[in-house]
Amino acid sequence: MISSRGLGIALAFICLVAAPACSRRDKPVVTPQPAPVAEAPPPVTPPPPPPRGAQRVEDLQPAPLSEDSVSNRSLDELNRDSPLRPAFFPLDSSDLDDSGRSVVTSNVEVLKKYPQWVVTIEGHCDERGTAEYNLALGERRASAVKTYMVSLGIAPDRLRTVSYGKEFPFDPAHSEDAWSKNRRAHFVITAK
Amino acid sequence: MRRLPTHAVLLVILVAAAGLWPLAAQNQNPQPEIELVIGGDGSSPPRYAVPDFVAASPDAAEMAKTISQVLWDDLGFEREFYLIPRDTYSTIPAARAPEQVPFASWRELGADAVFFGSVQRSGDKVVVQVRLFNVRTRQQVFSKEYGGTASNPRLYAHTIADEVHLQQRALRGVARTKLTFVSDRNRERLLGPIDNREVKEIYISDYDGANQRRVTTTRQLNLNPSWSPDANAVAYSSYRNLTPQIFVSLIYQGLLENVTKNVGSNFMPVFSPDGTRIAFVSNRDGNTEVYVMNRDGSNVRRLTNHAAYEMTPTWSPNGAQIAFTSDRSGNPQVYIMNAADGSNVRRLTVSESEADRATWSPAPFNEIAYSGRTSGAGFDIKIYELATGTVRQITFGEGSNESPAYAPNGKHLAFTSTRAGGKQVFTIGRDGRGLKQLTRSGNNQTPAWSQ
Numbered sequence: 118m119i120s121s122r123g124l125g126i127a128l129a130f131i132c133l134v135a136a137p138a139c140s141r142r143d144k145p146v147v148t149p150q151p152a153p154v155a156e157a158p159p160p161v162t163p164p165p166p167p168p169r170g171a172q173r174v175e176d177l178q179p180a181p182l183s184e185d186s187v188s189n190r191s192l193d194e195l196n197r198d199s200p201l202r203p204a205f206f207p208l209d210s211s212d213l214d215d216s217g218r219s220v221v222t223s224n225v226e227v228l229k230k231y232p233q234w235v236v237t238i239e240g241h242c243d244e245r246g247t248a249e250y251n252l253a254l255g256e257r258r259a260s261a262v263k264t265y266m267v268s269l270g271i272a273p274d275r276l277r278t279v280s281y282g283k284e285f286p287f288d289p290a291h292s293e294d295a296w297s298k299n300r301r302a303h304f305v306i307t308a309k
Numbered sequence: 310m311r312r313l314p315t316h317a318v319l320l321v322i323l324v325a326a327a328g329l330w331p332l333a334a335q336n337q338n339p340q341p342e343i344e345l346v347i348g349g350d351g352s353s354p355p356r357y358a359v360p361d362f363v364a365a366s367p368d369a370a371e372m373a374k375t376i377s378q379v380l381w382d383d384l385g386f387e388r389e390f391y392l393i394p395r396d397t398y399s400t401i402p403a404a405r406a407p408e409q410v411p412f413a414s415w416r417e418l419g420a421d422a423v424f425f426g427s428v429q430r431s432g433d434k435v436v437v438q439v440r441l442f443n444v445r446t447r448q449q450v451f452s453k454e455y456g457g458t459a460s461n462p463r464l465y466a467h468t469i470a471d472e473v474h475l476q477q478r479a480l481r482g483v484a485r486t487k488l489t490f491v492s493d494r495n496r497e498r499l500l501g502p503i504d505n506r507e508v509k510e511i512y513i514s515d516y517d518g519a520n521q522r523r524v525t526t527t528r529q530l531n532l533n534p535s536w537s538p539d540a541n542a543v544a545y546s547s548y549r550n551l552t553p554q555i556f557v558s559l560i561y562q563g564l565l566e567n568v569t570k571n572v573g574s575n576f577m578p579v580f581s582p583d584g585t586r587i588a589f590v591s592n593r594d595g596n597t598e599v600y601v602m603n604r605d606g607s608n609v610r611r612l613t614n615h616a617a618y619e620m621t622p623t624w625s626p627n628g629a630q631i632a633f634t635s636d637r638s639g640n641p642q643v644y645i646m647n648a649a650d651g652s653n654v655r656r657l658t659v660s661e662s663e664a665d666r667a668t669w670s671p672a673p674f675n676e677i678a679y680s681g682r683t684s685g686a687g688f689d690i691k692i693y694e695l696a697t698g699t700v701r702q703i704t705f706g707e708g709s710n711e712s713p714a715y716a717p718n719g720k721h722l723a724f725t726s727t728r729a730g731g732k733q734v735f736t737i738g739r740d741g742r743g744l745k746q747l748t749r750s751g752n753n754q755t756p757a758w759s760q
Contacts, residue, residue: 253618
């Protein structure tokens with residue numbers, strides 16, 4: 118399945134290899150220089166789709182936003198297909214790793230674009246700790262994300278935190294895969 | 310209806326919450342030669358028989374059967390007596406009056422004690438008479454008459470069981486106590502912008518799981534309920550205002566108070582033994598710490614002050630100390646501190662990789678139950694004996710077992726287990742015997758036991 122985001126990236130790539138066609142008309146046409154690469158000639162066909170490892174990097178880019186498609190949506194619609202993506206945590210930890218920080222950074226960019234949005238950061242846990250301990254862990258996860266977002270320039274009064282412990286798993290299965298999805302900070306837009 | 314003996318002492322004590330009152334007590338001045346306590350054979354507990362109560366009016370038959378069965382269950386629960394199975398009574402002729410109790414037949418069945426009871430009903434009014442006989446001496450050792458409504462027949466049995474335990478064993482039975490717990494059985498979706506989240510509401514039930522009733526109708530997440538000592542109120546943490554706040558619900562009056570008033574997130578309320586204060590957990594000062602406030606939310610005092618998590622408080626029976634969980638050592642463990650000012654902190658659990666949700670036993674026991682990790686994804690209920698520092702395990706790896714709560718007589722614990730699929734509430738003896746599943750609908754968790 119090709120996502121609209123994947124399509125956009127593919128179009129950007131075509132634009133890149135066919136640079137003259139994309140340049141402005143009133144500029145003099147310049148013969149493209151060969152790429153300054155010594156070892157290999159420039160590719161003549163588009164590369165195969167990126168391997169699975171690269172997909173994560175693309176996912177870190179926020180979806181393109183247009184004023185029409187975002188500003189006009191209700192809170193419910195926004196949260197159902199949210200431009201703010203969840204950040205995941207390692208086991209029994211409230212530390213954001215590199216991928217978690219990238220997600221939060223991209224969410225910060227969205228919030229900077231929509232300065233009227235107020236967001237609740239929900240801390241969630243997998244099922245392996247006690248119900249009680251996980252309420253505290255979720256609290257700490259939400260607050261770690263808030264601290265990081267504030268350090269990136271978001272006003273603290275736009276960010277609320279709440280812990281749901283292990284009460285609302287994203288995936289109710291009892292497996293490593295499910296647990297890794299459940300250790301998360303989930304972002305809910307509560308005002309716009 | 311039988312006429313009351315002329316020496317009966319009429320009582321008009323109204324047990325308000327129960328709606329049930331003893332009409333007469335005949336054994337206030339027992340004749341001196343009567344030995345009131347029925348013994349066993351010396352090595353085993355006395356053997357009790359509870360035949361069907363007599364229906365003294367035609368429409369009382371069902372109630373009579375219910376009361377005798379529930380009385381049998383209640384008396385068996387404390388395991389102070391051996392209850393002879395009711396399906397072995399069929400050869401014994403039924404007595405229509407106390408004079409007809411066939412003591413010889415009961416003695417052949419091995420009974421030390423036998424009940425005779427009758428239920429008379431007229432409309433919604435009910436009169437229950439009960440007598441307990443020593444089978445060997447054929448003497449009556451307990452006799453009482455109760456009047457009330459027909460709305461809850463089980464309550465007559467619970468009352469009889471508690472009074473018999475008190476008279477025969479000097480034991481505070483728990484038959485009239487209640488549980489409160491969290492359930493998602495309604496399958497309602499959470500209000501708000503997030504799909505696919507089921508609400509969790511507060512429920513109450515009798516100690517044996519009967520009469521399960523929903524208390525909250527918030528269509529939100531509600532957690533960690535606990536009883537006030539007078540059992541008229543349940544405190545719990547509710548997300549109805551988005552962040553979790555502690556509410557005190559006067560469940561028989563329909564009154565509700567948000568006692569933490571939307572200051573921070575607030576969890577795990579527990580009433581002090583005298584009912585005047587509530588210990589709870591809050592992040593209002595930036596980190597998860599244990600606090601105490603007055604029952605109305607005034608006079609909030611912080612008891613812990615540490616960069617780690619501090620949470621899950623439980624009061625000592627005299628209210629002087631609080632046990633709690635902290636992960637200051639790197640993983641959650643149980644600690645104790647003074648309730649007045651948070652001083653004199655000492656670590657209790659030293660042999661666990663993780664320990665949480667301590668619950669302090671009532672007297673005469675001097676112990677603290679908690680959930681300790683025993684496998685990758687699982688916990689078991691363990692008990693730390695304060696006098697000796699020894700730990701004994703109560704559950705053994707059947708599912709994950711969490712959130713223990715003591716019965717008010719200390720002989721039983723309620724807890725959450727995944728052993729039957731989903732999360733369900735169970736009770737078990739403090740000796741690890743007598744496991745009983747109380748809930749079966751949806752998921753049910755974090756029970757608390759009324760006083």
